[in-house]
Amino acid sequence: MAEMGSKGVTAGKIASNVQKKLTRAQEKVLQKLGKADETKDEQFEQCVQNFNKQLTEGTRLQKDLRTYLASVKAMHEASKKLNECLQEVYEPDWPGRDEANKIAENNDLLWLDYHQKLVDQALLTMDTYLGQFPDIKSRIAKRGRKLVDYDSARHHYESLQTAKKKDEAKIAKPVSLLEKAAPQWCQGKLQAHLVAQTNLLRNQAEEELIKAQKVFEEMNVDLQEELPSLWNSRVGFYVNTFQSIAGLEENFHKEMSKLNQNLNDVLVSLEKQHGSNTFTVKAQPSDNAPAKGNKSPSPPPDGSPAATPEIRVNHEPEPSAAAGAALPKSPSQPAEASEVAGGTPPAAGAQEPGETAASEAASSSLPAVVVETFSATVNGTVEGGGGAGRxxxxxxxxxxxxxxHDYVATDTDELQLKAGDVVLVIPFQNPEEQDEGWLMGVKESDWNQHKELEKCRGVFPENFTERVQ
Incomplete structure (x- = not known):
C-alpha cells in the first residue's frame, strides 16, 4: 500500500509539473504574440541591470586580483633566486657574509608576509562579497517564473469573468431547441446548474490568482529591498579593498627599502676592503648591433658551481621547481595562478646557425599536454576514440x-541539491520553457537507480554548480 501511495504521489507530481510547464509556455507565447499583456516593473528591471553590472565588475576585479597575487608570487620566487645566487658567490672569507645571509632570510619572510596579507585582507574578502550573488541571481530567475504564473492566473480569471457575462445573457434568453422544448420547471434547473458550474470555475480561478499573486509579491518585495542595498554596498567594498591593497603595498616597499639599504651597506663595506679589484662597467652594444665574432667561451663541466647560466631570449626567467610550494593561497585561487608562478616552461635546445629567437619561442610554446588531453566525451560519445555511444x-x-552549494527546491519542478551531487544535464523538451540561468537535468544517483527521466528530472540553478565533464 505504501508503494502504491508513493507511485500516486510521484504521478501527481509529474502531472503537476507538466501542466505548469505547459501553462507557462502558453503564456509566454501569447505574450510574445501580443495577445496577452505582461506585467512590467521598470524600477525592478533597472535594479536587475545594476545587479548584473555589479556582478560583472566584481568578477573582473576578482580575476585581476588573482593575477596580481600570481605576479607577487612570481616576483617572490625571482627575488629568492637572486638572493640564493648572491649567497653562492659570496665567499666565506669576505666580510659581511652573515649579514647578507640574514638580509636574504628577512627578504623571503617579507615576501611571504605580503602575499599572505593580500590573500587574507583582499582576496578572501572578495570571495565573500561575490558569494552572495548566486543565491540572489537564482531568486531573480524564480521571480520571473512566478510572474509568468501570476499573469497566466490573472488572464484565466479575466476570461472566466468575460464568459460569465455571456452565460448570463444566454440564461436570460434560452436559444437552443432543447431549452425551448423543455418545460418551464426543467429550464429552471438547467439555469441553476449552469450558474453553479460557472461560479465554481470562477471561484477556483480566483483562488489560484490570489495564491499566485501572493507568492510573486513576497519574492518581489524581498528583492525590491535587497537589490538597491546590494548595489549601494559596492562603494564601501571597493574603497576598503583598494585601501587595503594600497596600504599593504606601501608598508611592503618601506620594509623592502630598509633591507635593500642594509644590503647596500654590506656591499659598500666589501668594496672598501677590496678597492684594488674594482670592476669597470664598459659600454655594451645594442641588441640590434651585429656581433663582432661568432666565437663564444666554452661552458665549464656539468655540475660545476661556476657554470654559466643559459642565456634566454628577451631575458626570460629560469624555471623554478619550488615556485608554487612555499606560499599560502586562497581557497579560490585558480590553477593558472600557480602555473604563472611555478609552471615548468619547455626546455630550450641548442640553436642551429641561422635559427631565429622567434622560431625558438614558437617551437617551444605548445605543451604536449594539449595534444594528449584533446579527446573529450561529448553527448556521451568519446570524440576521437572511435568508441560507440554511452x-x-x-x-x-x-x-x-x-x-x-546546497540548493533547497522551492517548486515541484526543481531538483533538491546537496554540495557534491553530480547532475546529468539534458536539453529541455521545449526550448521556450528554459529560463535564463536554469538547466534541466537528473541527479546521477537517481538515474542510476531508476533510469526514468519523467520521474527524476527537474530544473536547477546553473550558478549553484560547476561543469565537470
Missing part, C-alpha cells in the same frame, strides 16, 4: 555538473 546515460545527455 548507453548508461539519459537520452540527449550533454554534460555533467557538480553542485558547489
Amino acid at each position: 548507453l548508461d546515460l539519459p537520452p540527449g545527455f550533454m554534460f555533467k555538473v557538480q553542485a558547489q
Whole structure:
C-alpha cells in the first residue's frame, strides 16, 4: 500500500509539473504574440541591470586580483633566486657574509608576509562579497517564473469573468431547441446548474490568482529591498579593498627599502676592503648591433658551481621547481595562478646557425599536454576514440555538473541539491520553457537507480554548480 501511495504521489507530481510547464509556455507565447499583456516593473528591471553590472565588475576585479597575487608570487620566487645566487658567490672569507645571509632570510619572510596579507585582507574578502550573488541571481530567475504564473492566473480569471457575462445573457434568453422544448420547471434547473458550474470555475480561478499573486509579491518585495542595498554596498567594498591593497603595498616597499639599504651597506663595506679589484662597467652594444665574432667561451663541466647560466631570449626567467610550494593561497585561487608562478616552461635546445629567437619561442610554446588531453566525451560519445555511444546515460545527455552549494527546491519542478551531487544535464523538451540561468537535468544517483527521466528530472540553478565533464 505504501508503494502504491508513493507511485500516486510521484504521478501527481509529474502531472503537476507538466501542466505548469505547459501553462507557462502558453503564456509566454501569447505574450510574445501580443495577445496577452505582461506585467512590467521598470524600477525592478533597472535594479536587475545594476545587479548584473555589479556582478560583472566584481568578477573582473576578482580575476585581476588573482593575477596580481600570481605576479607577487612570481616576483617572490625571482627575488629568492637572486638572493640564493648572491649567497653562492659570496665567499666565506669576505666580510659581511652573515649579514647578507640574514638580509636574504628577512627578504623571503617579507615576501611571504605580503602575499599572505593580500590573500587574507583582499582576496578572501572578495570571495565573500561575490558569494552572495548566486543565491540572489537564482531568486531573480524564480521571480520571473512566478510572474509568468501570476499573469497566466490573472488572464484565466479575466476570461472566466468575460464568459460569465455571456452565460448570463444566454440564461436570460434560452436559444437552443432543447431549452425551448423543455418545460418551464426543467429550464429552471438547467439555469441553476449552469450558474453553479460557472461560479465554481470562477471561484477556483480566483483562488489560484490570489495564491499566485501572493507568492510573486513576497519574492518581489524581498528583492525590491535587497537589490538597491546590494548595489549601494559596492562603494564601501571597493574603497576598503583598494585601501587595503594600497596600504599593504606601501608598508611592503618601506620594509623592502630598509633591507635593500642594509644590503647596500654590506656591499659598500666589501668594496672598501677590496678597492684594488674594482670592476669597470664598459659600454655594451645594442641588441640590434651585429656581433663582432661568432666565437663564444666554452661552458665549464656539468655540475660545476661556476657554470654559466643559459642565456634566454628577451631575458626570460629560469624555471623554478619550488615556485608554487612555499606560499599560502586562497581557497579560490585558480590553477593558472600557480602555473604563472611555478609552471615548468619547455626546455630550450641548442640553436642551429641561422635559427631565429622567434622560431625558438614558437617551437617551444605548445605543451604536449594539449595534444594528449584533446579527446573529450561529448553527448556521451568519446570524440576521437572511435568508441560507440554511452548507453548508461539519459537520452540527449550533454554534460555533467557538480553542485558547489546546497540548493533547497522551492517548486515541484526543481531538483533538491546537496554540495557534491553530480547532475546529468539534458536539453529541455521545449526550448521556450528554459529560463535564463536554469538547466534541466537528473541527479546521477537517481538515474542510476531508476533510469526514468519523467520521474527524476527537474530544473536547477546553473550558478549553484560547476561543469565537470
